[in-house]
Amino acid sequence: VRIVLVRPSDSANVGAAARAMKNMGLARLVVVEPPRWDEARAAARAVHAVDVLAARTVVATLAEAVAGAGLVVGTTGRPTAPEHDGAVPVRALAPLVVAAAATDEVAIVFGPEDHGLSNAELDRCQRVATIPTDPAYPSLNLAHAVMVVAYELRQAAGDAEPAGAPPADGPTLAPHERQEMLYARLEAGLRAVSFLHRDNAAHMMRALRHILGRAGLADHEVQILLGVARQMAWAGDRATRRGPN
Amino acid sequence: VRIVLVRPSDSANVGAAARAMKNMGLARLVVVEPPRWDEARAAARAVHAVDVLAARTVVATLAEAVAGAGLVVGTTGRPTAPEHDGAVPVRALAPLVVAAAATDEVAIVFGPEDHGLSNAELDRCQRVATIPTDPAYPSLNLAHAVMVVAYELRQAAGDAEPAGAPPADGPTLAPHERQEMLYARLEAGLRAVSFLHRDNAAHMMRALRHILGRAGLADHEVQILLGVARQMAWAGDRATRRGPN
Numbered sequence: 204v205r206i207v208l209v210r211p212s213d214s215a216n217v218g219a220a221a222r223a224m225k226n227m228g229l230a231r232l233v234v235v236e237p238p239r240w241d242e243a244r245a246a247a248r249a250v251h252a253v254d255v256l257a258a259r260t261v262v263a264t265l266a267e268a269v270a271g272a273g274l275v276v277g278t279t280g281r282p283t284a285p286e287h288d289g290a291v292p293v294r295a296l297a298p299l300v301v302a303a304a305a306t307d308e309v310a311i312v313f314g315p316e317d318h319g320l321s322n323a324e325l326d327r328c329q330r331v332a333t334i335p336t337d338p339a340y341p342s343l344n345l346a347h348a349v350m351v352v353a354y355e356l357r358q359a360a361g362d363a364e365p366a367g368a369p370p371a372d373g374p375t376l377a378p379h380e381r382q383e384m385l386y387a388r389l390e391a392g393l394r395a396v397s398f399l400h401r402d403n404a405a406h407m408m409r410a411l412r413h414i415l416g417r418a419g420l421a422d423h424e425v426q427i428l429l430g431v432a433r434q435m436a437w438a439g440d441r442a443t444r445r446g447p448n
Numbered sequence: 449v450r451i452v453l454v455r456p457s458d459s460a461n462v463g464a465a466a467r468a469m470k471n472m473g474l475a476r477l478v479v480v481e482p483p484r485w486d487e488a489r490a491a492a493r494a495v496h497a498v499d500v501l502a503a504r505t506v507v508a509t510l511a512e513a514v515a516g517a518g519l520v521v522g523t524t525g526r527p528t529a530p531e532h533d534g535a536v537p538v539r540a541l542a543p544l545v546v547a548a549a550a551t552d553e554v555a556i557v558f559g560p561e562d563h564g565l566s567n568a569e570l571d572r573c574q575r576v577a578t579i580p581t582d583p584a585y586p587s588l589n590l591a592h593a594v595m596v597v598a599y600e601l602r603q604a605a606g607d608a609e610p611a612g613a614p615p616a617d618g619p620t621l622a623p624h625e626r627q628e629m630l631y632a633r634l635e636a637g638l639r640a641v642s643f644l645h646r647d648n649a650a651h652m653m654r655a656l657r658h659i660l661g662r663a664g665l666a667d668h669e670v671q672i673l674l675g676v677a678r679q680m681a682w683a684g685d686r687a688t689r690r691g692p693n
Contacts (some may be wrong), residue, residue: 219589219592222585222588222589222592223588223589223592225582225584225585226581226582226585226586226587226588226592227581227582228581228582228584248589250587250589251585251587252585294603334599335602335603335606336471336472336473336602337470337471337472337473337602339470339473340467340470340471340496340497341471342471342495342496343467343468343471343595344464344467344468344493344495344591346589346592347464347467347468347471347591347592347595350588350592350595350596351595351596351599354579354596354599357580357581357582358539358580361580393676393679395683396641396676396679396680396682396683397679397682397683398675398676398679407672410668410669410672411672413669414660414663414665414669414673415659415663417662417663417664418659418660418662418663419662420659423655424655424658424659427652427655427656428659430643431638431641431643434638434641434642434643435641435680435683437641437642437687438640438641438642438680438683438684438686438687438688439683439687440687441683441686441687442682442683442684442685442686442687443683443686
């Protein structure tokens with residue numbers, strides 16, 4: 204499991220997040236383009252997790268940060284956003300993450316301190332997790348949020364162990380970039396058959412992402428759906444070349 | 449429930465703890481004789497929980513801090529200390545704390561950053577809670593520990609409300625017969641765009657059922673996919689009426 208921090212504004216939070224990760228046995232930290240970096244601030248808060256901090260990967264984009272991940276889980280403090288009514292309490296999602304991590308790369312993505320992940324960024328995530336809070340003050344410190352999520356993962360992993368590690372009969376998930384290619388091809392195919400148009404495209408593609416994200420696509424399933432997209436594009440092109448009927 | 453911080457050495461941790469408390473709906477903070485106090489450091493980390501911070505009670509001794517409490521829960525990162533092998537994971541203890549808080553004053557006590565509560569202090573507590581960690585780095589930041597405990601209490605309180613909002617994670621699933629109609633329409637649409645043919649139809653429809661079955665379709669999602677099926681049928685019919693190309 205890798206922890207991805209998108210554009211954290213305060214290096215101290217990155218250090219504190221590294222500490223929380225190591226407390227819970229996580230080691231892979233990825234940071235997307237922090238606007239400013241203060242190594243001393245980060246290291247002071249990492250304390251004995253300076254090794255996790257030092258081993259971090261820094262990348263320019265969210266796409267790079269989640270490359271190769273079969274399951275990408277976004278986090279949000281806005282569980283009521285209508286487009287993301289699929290946000291699930293982290294405790295409910297943790298067993299699924301632990302099971303996926305047994306066979307696949309998993310990325311858990313946290314947004315910047317001020318506004319969290321944008322809706323466009325959440326759209327790139329197959330699942331969206333939220334930490335239930337008091338509505339009077341729902342905004343968690345970034346490192347606190349990492350702490351709770353890492354703690355839930357460790358708890359879920361502990362629950363999973365006594366029964367013996369699941370035999371991982373589930374399908375291996377397709378890498379994130381391949382899933383993104385699928386959505387691009389599906390969108391093109393759905394436009395070709397005149398299902399998508401200017402007014403509904405964003406809404407409909409988001410709905411499809413929710414459906415297929417919940418399903419969790421194996422590589423051979425992506426292959427099948429790519430075939431569907433290809434045939435939609437073929438039929439749509441021929442249908443419209445005929446002109447209106 | 450009151451949160452008691454015993455001799456915290458860094459005021460920033462007190463502010464961060466106040467924030468974590470307010471995030472989880474707790475408001476009563478008691479601090480035992482901090483050796484140094486830096487209001488600005490504390491307030492900066494409390495952010496919108498400066499009200500919780502400002503309303504804190506400062507006392508000289510642990511005895512004063514827990515006065516009047518019917519249940520005193522200590523916390524420790526040393527679960528293996530032989531004198532306190534009664535330390536219980538906080539998740540297991542949380543329902544008991546919530547139940548006690550319904551009728552009694554409850555105090556949860558956190559020790560100083562460096563060494564935690566002394567054994568003598570733990571002896572004053574009826575129960576001892578611990579946060580399970582990776583043995584490689586068991587020492588949590590003080591505010592992180594408060595965060596996890598406050599989070600567990602909120603989770604336990606939520607579980608205790610049977611009349612509360614239903615789990616309501618996923619949308620209501622579409623009735624079985626409607627899903628069957630969807631598969632029939634999808635099959636027709638996929639034949640129309642020449643994705644399905646005699647040799648692959650059974651295999652491909654089974655794969656689609658697996659994918660969509662895992663997702664669990666809500667009624668409005670069935671509606672969307674019916675739209676996709678309809679447009680595939682439309683485009684496929686037009687495309688093939690043109691004859692081979």
